[in-house]
Amino acid sequence: MTYIPHSPRERDAMLATIGVKSLEDLFKDVPGKYRFPTLHLPPALTEMEAAAELGELSLGNENIRTDLVCFLGAGAYNHYIPAAVGHILQRSEFYTAYTPYQPEISQGTLQSIFEYQSLIVALTGMEVSNASHYDGATAVAEAVALANAQFHGRRTKVVLSPAVHPQYRQTLRTYVQDMQLELVGDDPETVNGEQSSFTSPESLIPLIDAETALVVVQYPDFFGRIYDYTQLIEAAHSLGALVCVAANPIALGLLKTPGEMGADIVVGEGQPLGIPLSYGGPYLGFFATRKQFIHKMAGRLVGETIDSRGQRAYVLTLTAREQHIKRERATSNICTNQGLLALAAAVYLSLLGPGGLRQVAELCYSKAHYAAEKISRLPGYSLCFDSPYFHEFSICCPRPVSEINAHLLEHGFLGGYDLGQDYPALKDHMLLAVTEMNTKDEIDALVDVLAEVSHA
Amino acid sequence: MNIPANLKYSKTDEWFDPATHKAGLTDYAQSQLSDIVFVEIMVAVGDTLQVGKQMASVESVKAAAESYAPVNSKVTAVNEGLPDTPELLNSDPYGKGWLVQLEGGDASGLMDAAAYTSYCEERAH
Numbered sequence: 355m356t357y358i359p360h361s362p363r364e365r366d367a368m369l370a371t372i373g374v375k376s377l378e379d380l381f382k383d384v385p386g387k388y389r390f391p392t393l394h395l396p397p398a399l400t401e402m403e404a405a406a407e408l409g410e411l412s413l414g415n416e417n418i419r420t421d422l423v424c425f426l427g428a429g430a431y432n433h434y435i436p437a438a439v440g441h442i443l444q445r446s447e448f449y450t451a452y453t454p455y456q457p458e459i460s461q462g463t464l465q466s467i468f469e470y471q472s473l474i475v476a477l478t479g480m481e482v483s484n485a486s487h488y489d490g491a492t493a494v495a496e497a498v499a500l501a502n503a504q505f506h507g508r509r510t511k512v513v514l515s516p517a518v519h520p521q522y523r524q525t526l527r528t529y530v531q532d533m534q535l536e537l538v539g540d541d542p543e544t545v546n547g548e549q550s551s552f553t554s555p556e557s558l559i560p561l562i563d564a565e566t567a568l569v570v571v572q573y574p575d576f577f578g579r580i581y582d583y584t585q586l587i588e589a590a591h592s593l594g595a596l597v598c599v600a601a602n603p604i605a606l607g608l609l610k611t612p613g614e615m616g617a618d619i620v621v622g623e624g625q626p627l628g629i630p631l632s633y634g635g636p637y638l639g640f641f642a643t644r645k646q647f648i649h650k651m652a653g654r655l656v657g658e659t660i661d662s663r664g665q666r667a668y669v670l671t672l673t674a675r676e677q678h679i680k681r682e683r684a685t686s687n688i689c690t691n692q693g694l695l696a697l698a699a700a701v702y703l704s705l706l707g708p709g710g711l712r713q714v715a716e717l718c719y720s721k722a723h724y725a726a727e728k729i730s731r732l733p734g735y736s737l738c739f740d741s742p743y744f745h746e747f748s749i750c751c752p753r754p755v756s757e758i759n760a761h762l763l764e765h766g767f768l769g770g771y772d773l774g775q776d777y778p779a780l781k782d783h784m785l786l787a788v789t790e791m792n793t794k795d796e797i798d799a800l801v802d803v804l805a806e807v808s809h810a
Numbered sequence: 811m812n813i814p815a816n817l818k819y820s821k822t823d824e825w826f827d828p829a830t831h832k833a834g835l836t837d838y839a840q841s842q843l844s845d846i847v848f849v850e851i852m853v854a855v856g857d858t859l860q861v862g863k864q865m866a867s868v869e870s871v872k873a874a875a876e877s878y879a880p881v882n883s884k885v886t887a888v889n890e891g892l893p894d895t896p897e898l899l900n901s902d903p904y905g906k907g908w909l910v911q912l913e914g915g916d917a918s919g920l921m922d923a924a925a926y927t928s929y930c931e932e933r934a935h
Contacts, residue, residue, distance in 0.1 A: 506852060649848045649869065672847065674869035683867070683874070 418631060418768070423796045425725075425762075427746045427787025428576070428771035429490065429519050430634065431626045433604065433714065434791055439628040439701045448697055457670045463693065464668035467656040470700035477606045477703070478620040479613020480642035484653035485691035490600060490623025491525035493639030494518070494570060496652045496686055497598035497619045498526060500643065501568035502533055503650040503685040504596065509567035513558055513590075514540040517575035518600060520776040526570075535567070554741075555581050559589045566595040568619075573601045573612060577773070577785065578746030579739055580609065587616040596647075603627050603640065603699075604718060605744045607711035619643045628702025629695050638695040649675050652686030717790035718745035721797065725788045728801045734808040738783055746787040748773060748780070752808045755784045761807045767800055811930060812837040814904055818917040819926035820880040822862075825904060828917050833880055834908040835868065838930045840900050843870040849896040851909060857885045859912070861919070866909050868899065881915030 360368075365377070374380060381389060399407065418424045424432040442448065447462055457464055467485045474483035487493045498512055512530070514523060514537050523540055530537065539561050555571055562569060569590045574580045587597045598619040599612035604626045606612075612620045624638030625631070643651055649672065657671030677684040706714065722745040730737045734752030749770070751758055759769035770784035777783075788797065813836070817825045823839035826832075840846065848869040853859065859879035866877040888910050892898060898907040921929060 649850070672869070674847070674872065674874045679872075680869075680874040683876070 416768075422763075422766055422768045423792070423800070424768045425770055425786050425788060425792065425800060426768045427789075428785055429521065429623060430631055430637070431602075431604070431745075431787060431789055432631060432791050433626050433628075433789055435628050435630060436702065436705050438705055439698050442701050443694060443698055448694065450693065458668075461668055464656050464670070466697050466700055467654075467691070467693065468658055468668050469704070470696045471656060473700055473703045474640050474642050477603055477611070478601065478640075478642040479611030480617075480620050481645045482648050482651070482655070483640065483642040484651055484655050485693070486624070486696040487621075487639030487641055487653060487688070488690070488692060489635065489637040489639045490621065490625075491519070491522040491639070492529075492688070493621035493623075493641045494522045494598065494600050495526050495529035496639075496641060496688070497570065497621050498530060498533075498535070498568055499652060499686045500619060500647060500650045501596050501598075502535060504647060505567050507534060509565055509595070510534055510536055511563070511565040511567060512537050513561045513566055513569045513595075514538065515555065515558055515569075515571045515575070516540040516777075517577060517579070518570055518572045519576050522572075522600065555583055555586045559586060562590050562593050562595055564593055566590070566593060569595055569597045571597070571599055573599050573609075574605055574744045574746065577739060577748045578743040578787075579741040580605075580744055581741065582610065582615060583612070583617070584615045591616065602744065604711070604715050607708070608715035608719060609744070613642075618647065624692075624695065624699045627699035629698050636692065636695060638692045638699055640699070648672065650685050651675070652684075652688060654689055654691050714790050715744075718788065721745075721790070721792055721794075722747060722786075722788035724794070725786065725792075725797045725800065728797070729786075729804060732801065732805050732808060735804065738780075745789060746785060749784045749786060751782045751784050754782055758784065758804070758807050762800070762803055765799075765803045767803060811841070811927070812904070813923045813927050813930070815923045817904065818880070818920035818922060819929075820861075820878070820920055821929070822878045822880075824865075824877055824880040826880040826912070826915060826917055826920060828915075830911070831883075831886070831913060831915060832908040832911050833865075833915075834910075835877055835899055835903055836926075837903050839875070839877075840903045840907075843868065843873050843875055846870045846896045846899045849892055849899060849909075851888045851892065853879075853885050853888065853910060855885050855887060859883050859885065868896075877909060879912070880920060881912060881917060883912035883915040885910055886913045887911035 416422050418432055471483040475481065487496055512535055539558055558569065571583055583599060590597045596618040598621060599617040601612055601620055601622045603622055603624060620642045622640050624640045629638060641653060655671050656668055659667055659669055661667040673679060675684065676689045677687045726737060726747045729735050729749055736750045738748040738750050755772035755774065762769035770786040773780035773783040773785055817827050819825055819836060823836045824833055825836050846868055850867045852867060853865050860882055861879055863879040864876050865879050868875045868877060889908050
């Protein structure tokens with residue numbers, strides 16, 4: 355039974371108000387052949403037949419664990435996920451993606467979010483974390499929303515490093531299209547002459563002025579490079595602008611935190627923290643900032659308090675800044691968090707602890723450097739940049755990346771990211787990622803295939 | 811309800827003192843909002859305000875509200891310390907909880923204490 359809450363009379367009144375005769379008239383811009391296409395569907399299947407067919411289809415997928423050795427990163431990374439993560443996630447008390455609508459009745463859920471927030475604060479070196487966003491790209495966009503709210507729209511410029519993930523920059527453009535904001539700095543073709551993408555963060559400093567609300571950089575950047583942004587952040591602060599650092603959370607287990615560099619907002623993709631690759635999502639956006647900006651932060655926030663009996667309790671706090679109360683004056687119209695995946699990140703970080711996380715980061719670092727050194731010694735290949743890097747590095751290749759990747763795939767390797775797709779100047783440049791999951795044998799085999807390809 | 815006789819009042823629950831030219835949120839407004847946890851004064855010294863222009867944004871534990879200019883005027887001072895002690899809006903709305911000081915305000919369009927008292931009583935029902 356379909357329940358439609360509007361009576362025919364109400365529908366007629368609505369149509370009359372907007373000056374349309376019938377419901378069908380609302381769709382007349384869509385050509386008839388697309389409105390009522392013939393679908394040519396096969397006859398219905400039984401459950402058993404459907405299960406067999408779907409099983410058959412799923413065999414066509416290539417899996418990282420079973421079929422392919424992965425050296426692809428570019429924003430999503432293949433890390434080991436301890437079995438306890440999945441086990442805790444699937445407990446029925448937790449197994450919902452949503453913050454409950456009567457949150458305080460679900461103390462366990464609120465406590466897990468509070469723990470998640472505390473871990474993110476420790477990891478980023480910041481003072482407060484929200485309950486998470488959809489993914490790294492939307493977390494970057496929410497940082498821009500915070501800066502815009504902080505300055506009441508009086509500052510209209512955002513300086514965006516071209517070395518921020520291309521998809522994050524694209525998402526950001528979608529978010530700000532109706533805000534009175536100008537994004538500058540990330541056009542690799544025109545800004546600061548040639549090769550602006552590939553120079554140090556100091557090249558962004560001349561773009562910062564009194565109109566700048568926010569500067570956005572990535573750490574390590576999209577090309578895998580590690581920079582200390584302290585100087586850039588000081589320059590931005592001297593002109594009153596805020597700085598957002600989009601960081602890799604595993605790298606933060608080893609490197610100086612953006613908080614120590616003076617960042618105002620630290621965001622990032624939380625997928626490396628115990629969340630499977632899953633062909634691109636769902637992932638987790640983390641968002642941390644300083645206390646002074648807490649009222650301009652989007653998203654939900656869990657706080658710790660005591661109840662009427664003096665016992666420790668958790669509440670959703672500072673909710674008056676959110677959209678359901680502040681309406682159009684809120685920083686953002688999004689307060690959804692990735693509850694289940696934030697829990698995965700919290701469980702992952704708790705299982706590893708600071709020492710374990712550092713060990714994962716050191717393994718990534720050492721293996722990536724072993725791979726990079728071997729590959730750069732192959733004829734025709736070289737490291738594109740001489741900056742320090744973490745677990746990802748850019749390689750100049752002797753042949754188009756697509757051809758090299760086709761060869762690698764034949765040998766069971768998922769090859770690197772083709773940087774020429776987003777940066778025309780980086781044609782034949784490949785971005786390779788190495789994590790703790792890659793064994794020395796796998797790296798040696800990769801190097802052998804790359805050597806073979808160069809003179810094929 | 812504390813509605814001092816020497817002040818003038820707007821329909822959006824701001825008070826204006828014709829003697830000191832200070833303005834702020836009324837006792838009625840703060841009691842409706844309950845515990846105020848955040849205030850942001852959105853105008854600066856030198857700004858010219860028309861009646862109804864947003865002066866401040868206020869958040870309590872349960873609601874968010876805006877405060878509007880009660881008179882056409884120019885801002886001569888803002889209560890700089892208030893964002894660090896927003897609870898003063900609850901405890902001392904006509905004293906330490908003042909928001910801004912305004913110059914050139916014509917208070918003739920505002921209610922006196924008696925009119926504002928009935929205005930608040932009407933809304934209580």
